[in-house]
Amino acid sequence: MNGGDGGDVAAAPEGPPPPLDWKFSQVFGERTAGEEVQEVDIISAIEFDKSGDHLATGDRGGRVVLFERTDKKEHGGNRKDLEKTDYPISRHPEFRYKTEFQSHEPEFDYLKSLEIEEKINKIRWCQTSNGALFLLSSNDKTIKFWKVQEKKIKKVAEMSMDTSNSKATGNGNVGSSTVTSNPKLHLANGGCTDKDKSYTSLSNALSFPSGSIPSLRLPVVVTSNETNLVARCRRVYAHAHDYHINSISNNSDGETFISADDLRINLWNLEVSNQSFNIVDVKPANMEDLTEVITSAEFHPNHCHTLAYSSSKGSIRLIDLRQSALCDKHSKLFEEHEAPGSRSFFTEIIASISDIKFGRDGRYILSRDYMTLKLWDINMDSGPVSTFQVHEHLRPKLCDLYENDSIFDKFECCLSGDSKRVATGSYSNLFRVFGCNPGSTEATTLEASKNPMRRQVQTPSRPSRSLSSITRAVRRGGESNTPGVGVDANGNSFDFTTKLLHLAWHPTENSIACAAANSLYMYYA
Template structure:
């Protein structure tokens, strides 16, 4: 299914590298047979940090879950560090659950009478400092800046007294003292105290003041800042700048620039809202900063175009410095052309030279120095083209699939239906095109799930399931399509061939 169009690729090599052999590594949160997936548990965002030692996921319930790398390979740990580990050393990238916290809660906008979901739309890691990790998370309206740090748990040490004797002594004091005080108006006599020199009641030999001790550590997540009330429409992207001081947030019509230290105000740098909303022809679908140039960023649109803007040109960047769009073949236009051309995700390669975009049917690789068209196009699920009508009826055609690139720029990946994800080689002459079922693990016994309709990811899909036209099937080439299961979110490790992908509430890890 690889449809490379030719041209230069992400990296110049003597020859295309051999295709990778992908293997299952781990799974988190997999449901057991017959277990229903709760809507709030469905993963909606995945992100590796720059080191690849931490992984974060966000879900529709507003929670952020953090995982940390546990294998010691190539991580510079000495023998003493290895001896302290409470987990085995693995031969492949391995993560373990670290902590989780509630990032967002459901809200209600009383001015607009709108419910604001707690679902996490995006997560972005920030610079680490003093052993603490920082990250940004956002739902439709509000961005939050979180600090996660190990803190020693403080507790009060126990007093070295016999509880029974303390109670008896205390009760005798309480029972006798008030009577004497009430009868004669004077303080009670001290006859019930012992004549010991320490002045303590009978039965109490010594007494210590409570002491606070700190022993074991616990991970604490604290919200440092809240960036709110800056978007009238749903936030679809946040992206950190390479200056480590600013970040952008994008909704359908605007892109705002924030300073991490200032949550009370932002600067609007892109505004595509027309004077008359009836003249609106396209919306912003994704935005990302250049990985090394702090003055450049790119954003994609629902018309299938990418705009590169330079913050040095003007304060308001309504005019782009470069426009990238693919010319459609003559005579190929149909009712679905504009819908499937809408880009759902855009990512810069690590070198900043190339941009990867994902529309409904394809992955496209662009060279920022060549705006005549993509340098490579990869067909993700071309076998679904005859079924666009069905996909439109059940709203699946509006699903937003993410994409990612390997750290070396030699491969790209994205998801599809039936929990499939696809990996393509994008170096010159490469024909690599691998398809894997993320939820199928050859290393463990397969559990037969009872025959029942899968929990849909949207109410529109549920409607189609009831109609009976949503059942999984196989086309003439043997490709399966099940619109109720889809792999929308995935991330590539920044320096290794390792992919984390989400299928419903499960996080699957693969390596090569």
């Protein structure tokens, strides 16, 4: 821009965007006060598709529920009318229930005498094709590839004869019927006979009972006006993991995906269900030498040869599939070294990363451990570019959290589509949103309720205990008493029995879907 003196005027540096004003949008499966939640109804996975027009949830009962966006269809309108507006339309995304299907059933491994839960651990959307939706769903041992599409329902509009005028005669002959014009009739045993010899043979072949018989009515006109959504399992990827599957991730090539358990990462082709390639194996020759396990894995959103996986020691490894078939060596290692003298009994437990997510452009990786969110630049492995404190106020209570197993809760994390904000869950059905821009002080705490700014504790429901057999190093005793309700450093009450573990950010808009027990809450800004 040229000033009055003809010289160049530098533009003012752009500061961090203002904090978002979050508002309640929708809730599905809302509980009434004091209503007891069934274990099978608790939501265990949430995922938007790439377009953001579809949302999928999985629950502990093995069901997958699909939602579709409706405000675009209802208010999409004329494009010319939309182009005339000089401001974005302030209409929040609205979703409606689309369909649901039973994805997994409980199983029993007779070789290991082990029960396999039907709980859905992860859901990942695949590329759509010909109007059909495709997605992967996984429990602890088995991954399934689903196709959901609309099928036309066929209904009979016209029959071969009118029942009101047809009467059966007493000798067994049909009074009114449609007779084929084909000179040969095919019998039940596969043979055929000439028309003039067919009646006796056909009567013997059909063995009509004596007395009157109903008229034979056949459909001649079939219509298909109505449609119905049908979910069909295309493939089952099984028997490839000795330990519980904690991650599945689609490749950007649209043909392959990975599945990860505590010790191995396998590469699959979507079209091949009976074979996979082991690309990462951290299992030592002697299991007593095991020091860390894989906790999460994800493909790069744009580079089909790059993926990252996290460990229980708090490190993230970036690997390149072009280097070798077995990726024992990483191309980059991201880890933060602990301060001298800060090590304690809980150091390794709280350092374990429960979830990692790539940003949409693939430059940043977001990781969640028990205490913090960390944002990493894949071009800078010296340390995270930002660290967000989530559970620092719980540090004095780590002993209690260890006693009741809450310290092993696996909270997920998510990034906004522009990578300017991150979000993760906490206890009391709270979740937090942080700004990532340099100088940003945005740190908003919201509650999964119709009044997200209320920040109060809802009626608690007893949590489920679902711990990996190998990730947990020590198990102390049996079921212990819950720590109850407390108050954090900000004066907000918290309850360890209500936790918001699963949430997802819309890929293109400031909209978040999160799960509180069996309820799905949606917010927009």
